[in-house]
Amino acid sequence: MRIENATLADGRVVDVRVEDGTVEAVGDLDPDADEETADAEENLLLPGAIDVHVHFREPGFEHKETWETGARSAAAGGVTTVAEQPNTDPTTTDGASFDAKAERAAKSCIDYGINGGVTADWDPDSLLDRPLFALGEVFLADSTGDMGIEADLFSEAAERAGEAGVPVTVHA
Structure with missing residues (x-):
């Protein structure tokens, strides 16, 4: 899953890729083929x-x-x-x-x-x-x-x- 437009605690707006419940990549990420994508709409993304x-x-x-x-x-x-x-x-x-x-x-x-x-x-x-x-x-x-x-x-x-x-x- 790719979460796009997520705001991190430091203020950066990034994309986040999650695989099997683990954050695998953070940055400006291109979607993978058939990857589910959610738009965070620049909301703050924090760990649980x-x-x-x-x-x-x-x-x-x-x-x-x-x-x-x-x-x-x-x-x-x-x-x-x-x-x-x-x-x-x-x-x-x-x-x-x-x-x-x-x-x-x-x-x-x-x-x-x-x-x-x-x-x-x-x-x-x-x-x-x-x-x-x-x-x-x-x-x-x-x-x-x-x-x-x-x-x-x-x-x-x-x-x-x-x-x-x-x-x-x-x-x-």
Whole structure:
């Protein structure tokens, strides 16, 4: 596919060739035979955004948002990848809750990661072997549900996550 008359962030108006979801060429491009062409009409062309802090609220709070509504809204705004936070009901603090959330997320129209959470009764052995985006939105003070933890548990969680190669994010 060739996108013509696209304005880049630096102000240049160019053509962009995309093949199999990858930008292959940028510049003044002649169309290939039988190539689909779209005119960007000098609109700004940006890569898909990544939102590393979303709350799709499923399971447990579907009256606020679901994976379907959240992902569609993100896509409409140019977001192509999200990281979902663990403070759902149940919280994503063990393998079973991760698996349940991953099953819902599999229907997403955009790419995603799932964060695991830390609570006093989290199960690091079953959680840290899952494909976590991060151990994250770790709360060092009271927050939603029982997700606020003490400093010693944070230290333990950070150490365990490091051993598993999982990044840790905190909620400030």
